[in-house]
Amino acid sequence: MKRNVIISAAAAAALTVGGPTAAALAATGDTARTTTTATAARADVTAESASAAALKHHPGVVDSLDKDGAVWHVNVIAKNGKNTEVEVDSAGKATTRDTDDDNGKEYAPLIAAKVDAKKAMAAALAANKGAKVWSVDWDDDDDNGSTYWDIEVRASDGSTKHVHVDPTSGKATASTSDSGDDNDDDN
Structure with missing residues (x-):
């Protein structure tokens, strides 16, 4: 017991x-x-889904997009020329960070482009199988007056490359003016 x-x-x-x-x-x-x-x-939350979330939150056209840590910063230009920065967090939630009443004439070529950011990203990815979009910039090159999409893609090995996409034809070509070994620390 x-x-x-x-x-x-x-x-x-x-x-x-x-x-x-x-x-x-x-x-x-x-x-x-x-x-x-x-x-x-x-x-x-990829560049493509961040872009879609930003456009759903604030209609217009994407001017630029880049990743800072877990947050995507997306500049959206409304048809009236308003420039709005939208942040898309790691859950895909979009919030307005800042809005400027810029001169709409400055963005006329971007607004009229046949190839938007979404199509430009798709073209860059098609030319770089297995890569992910890291940044997007509408570029109106002051040197020669040309306009193009500058898409930075990152391969699975961490190397980056800039791809220029024609805003009329959608043709993607590797950039010869940008270094392919950018060491961006953004994750």
Whole structure:
């Protein structure tokens, strides 16, 4: 009888000490699953989906897009020339950061372009299988007056390359003026 009481007391002590420890371990497991889910959600926000979220939030045409950590910064030009910076977070939520009433004439070639940012990204990716879009810029080259999309793509090995996409034909060509070994620290 005395032996059963000692075993019962030892079991109760083990549960008392082990219960909180087990709960802590279970909570740690839940945190790990939550972190993994959040990381997976962040990985799903591509340049293409950030662009779509920004345009849904603020209609117009994308002028530029770049990634800063887990946040995408997207400049959207409305048909009336208003320049709005939209941030798209790691969950795909878009918020307006800043709006400027710029001169709409400055953006006339961008607004009239047959190939928009979405089509330019698709052309750059088609020419660089397995790469991801890292940034997008509408460029009106002051040197020779030409306009084009400058799409920075990042390969799976981390190397980057700039691709110029013609805003009329959609033809993608590797840039010879930009270095292919940019060492951007943005993730």
